[in-house]
Amino acid sequence: MERKLTATTEIDVHFYDVDSINMVWHGNYVKYLEVGREAFGKEFGIGYMDIYNLGYVTPIVDLQIRYKNIVKFDETLIVETSYVPSKSAKLIFNYLICKKSDKTIVAEATTTQIFMTKEGEFEVSTPDFYREWKNRWIA
Amino acid sequence: MERKLTATTEIDVHFYDVDSINMVWHGNYVKYLEVGREAFGKEFGIGYMDIYNLGYVTPIVDLQIRYKNIVKFDETLIVETSYVPSKSAKLIFNYLICKKSDKTIVAEATTTQIFMTKEGEFEVSTPDFYREWKNRWIA
Amino acid sequence: MERKLTATTEIDVHFYDVDSINMVWHGNYVKYLEVGREAFGKEFGIGYMDIYNLGYVTPIVDLQIRYKNIVKFDETLIVETSYVPSKSAKLIFNYLICKKSDKTIVAEATTTQIFMTKEGEFEVSTPDFYREWKNRWIA
Amino acid sequence: MERKLTATTEIDVHFYDVDSINMVWHGNYVKYLEVGREAFGKEFGIGYMDIYNLGYVTPIVDLQIRYKNIVKFDETLIVETSYVPSKSAKLIFNYLICKKSDKTIVAEATTTQIFMTKEGEFEVSTPDFYREWKNRWIA
Numbered sequence: 001m002e003r004k005l006t007a008t009t010e011i012d013v014h015f016y017d018v019d020s021i022n023m024v025w026h027g028n029y030v031k032y033l034e035v036g037r038e039a040f041g042k043e044f045g046i047g048y049m050d051i052y053n054l055g056y057v058t059p060i061v062d063l064q065i066r067y068k069n070i071v072k073f074d075e076t077l078i079v080e081t082s083y084v085p086s087k088s089a090k091l092i093f094n095y096l097i098c099k100k101s102d103k104t105i106v107a108e109a110t111t112t113q114i115f116m117t118k119e120g121e122f123e124v125s126t127p128d129f130y131r132e133w134k135n136r137w138i139a
Numbered sequence: 140m141e142r143k144l145t146a147t148t149e150i151d152v153h154f155y156d157v158d159s160i161n162m163v164w165h166g167n168y169v170k171y172l173e174v175g176r177e178a179f180g181k182e183f184g185i186g187y188m189d190i191y192n193l194g195y196v197t198p199i200v201d202l203q204i205r206y207k208n209i210v211k212f213d214e215t216l217i218v219e220t221s222y223v224p225s226k227s228a229k230l231i232f233n234y235l236i237c238k239k240s241d242k243t244i245v246a247e248a249t250t251t252q253i254f255m256t257k258e259g260e261f262e263v264s265t266p267d268f269y270r271e272w273k274n275r276w277i278a
Numbered sequence: 279m280e281r282k283l284t285a286t287t288e289i290d291v292h293f294y295d296v297d298s299i300n301m302v303w304h305g306n307y308v309k310y311l312e313v314g315r316e317a318f319g320k321e322f323g324i325g326y327m328d329i330y331n332l333g334y335v336t337p338i339v340d341l342q343i344r345y346k347n348i349v350k351f352d353e354t355l356i357v358e359t360s361y362v363p364s365k366s367a368k369l370i371f372n373y374l375i376c377k378k379s380d381k382t383i384v385a386e387a388t389t390t391q392i393f394m395t396k397e398g399e400f401e402v403s404t405p406d407f408y409r410e411w412k413n414r415w416i417a
Numbered sequence: 418m419e420r421k422l423t424a425t426t427e428i429d430v431h432f433y434d435v436d437s438i439n440m441v442w443h444g445n446y447v448k449y450l451e452v453g454r455e456a457f458g459k460e461f462g463i464g465y466m467d468i469y470n471l472g473y474v475t476p477i478v479d480l481q482i483r484y485k486n487i488v489k490f491d492e493t494l495i496v497e498t499s500y501v502p503s504k505s506a507k508l509i510f511n512y513l514i515c516k517k518s519d520k521t522i523v524a525e526a527t528t529t530q531i532f533m534t535k536e537g538e539f540e541v542s543t544p545d546f547y548r549e550w551k552n553r554w555i556a
Contacts, residue, residue: 027169305447
């Protein structure tokens with residue numbers, strides 16, 4: 001049976017995140033997803049620098065965000081970032097963003113990343129370290 | 140038969156758009172889509188201020204981006220923003236982003252917006268001005 | 279004798295803050311100053327919403343940043359925001375940003391804000407609430 | 418007699434540039450200065466990539482912005498970027514930002530950059546290519 005790997009982190013909404021209709025500008029959620037992914041990477045040993053030091057970067061190839069509720073200045077958000085198991089050489093995450101105050105869900109999202117060598121070559125097969133990471137955490 | 144409404148605009152990639160792996164940071168594409176939408180709004184009389192002056196704002200409820208190729212500093216992009224007809228009270232756009240130099244497609248995207256009054260009430264039925272706009276441009 | 283009013287807050291550097299020469303892009307420090315100001319506002323009861331609810335906003339009219347050292351991805355910064363007493367109707371803050379790890383100073387900054395009514399009129403004389411705030415905290 | 422070297426470029430203000438008090442967020446002016454610098458670099462052959470290909474990057478060490486007027490959504494700005502001659506190994510620029518519509522000055526700014534090798538060593542003496550560039554354009 002597969003374990004569900006999830007990291008949880010908090011984000012404060014600042015003045016510069018808010019647009020002229022007094023809500024967080026929709027594009028800023030992409031930053032919140034990145035903060036979530038960074039928290040996941042630290043907790044489960046698969047962060048940006050871990051991967052970079054093994055010779056790879058992991059560009060985003062697909063991004064989907066469904067906005068459910070408005071977020072205002074000065075709120076605190078909770079981002080839950082969950083690993084989505086996949087047989088392919090991809091890193092897929094689901095995200096749930098809610099308000100800390102009353103747990104209202106404000107957005108759900110999914111990102112897909114692929115592996116690219118630092119020299120810029122796309123890696124179609126699963127890198128060894130990623131297979132080992134899956135064996136350790138998912139199997 | 141429906142007409143295809145498309146606006147085309149150019150965007151220069153600046154140093155501040157590029158991340159530490161020397162490509163445009165994926166979150167910045169959300170800005171490029173907004174520039175495309177603004178160009179569409181100006182060309183077809185349905186821009187942010189046009190709608191705002193009629194009492195509405197149009198928050199994004201769904202965003203999807205598929206990244207196809209890397210973009211580097213100093214390139215010029217072309218954003219094609221096309222209106223997607225829909226019977227519901229929504230504004231849906233498809234986007235095609237390519238490099239000006241060699242027409243390589245770098246991303247495809249879709250956004251969905253709904254209508255909200257300036258007072259913050261969601262509008263489920265199609266606002267009159269939007270029905271008239273559709274009649275003028277699409278029918 | 280005047281008291282020195284200082285608020286201290288921590289900021290994590292994220293991937294999206296870093297530019298293509300692997301250091302925090304200089305423009306992002308303006309966000310860090312805002313985070314510092316927000317922390318000050320909360321601690322001393324003179325935050326954005328406090329002021330807004332009294333009918334004022336406080337646009338920045340002067341910004342100075344002196345960059346002392348490079349900041350890299352994944353570092354944690356400490357921002358110290360100190361109120362600078364002034365007889366005029368201004369809000370002046372000094373900032374000291376250092377690395378949490380070894381206390382290296384990475385930047386010093388100063389911002390000056392003036393008072394504007396929500397209707398957009400500049401306020402040349404000191405608003406009552408600000409005089410009272412000064413009396414309470416500085417005198 | 419020294420010549421004044423100035424590059425002029427236009428910038429459209431987008432929705433994502435505007436904050437919740439309906440004016441361009443002050444931090445976004447740092448981007449506008451960078452756009453101005455890039456225009457200067459192209460016009461006078463001292464752009465980011467020109468310098469990078471010679472082995473150097475030029476981090477900002479000092480930034481000053483004086484905000485003179487509010488800028489709203491959908492305005493077009495003109496940025497004039499002028500080279501400030503200096504005997505030291507620095508790149509200093511003055512900026513004048515005004516509205517295209519009525520030439521109202523909205524901000525004045527100054528930035529100072531120093532030379533750093535790609536390996537991260539600060540260059541105290543004037544690099545050869547910069548001396549030659551000065552001889553060509555200023556002398």
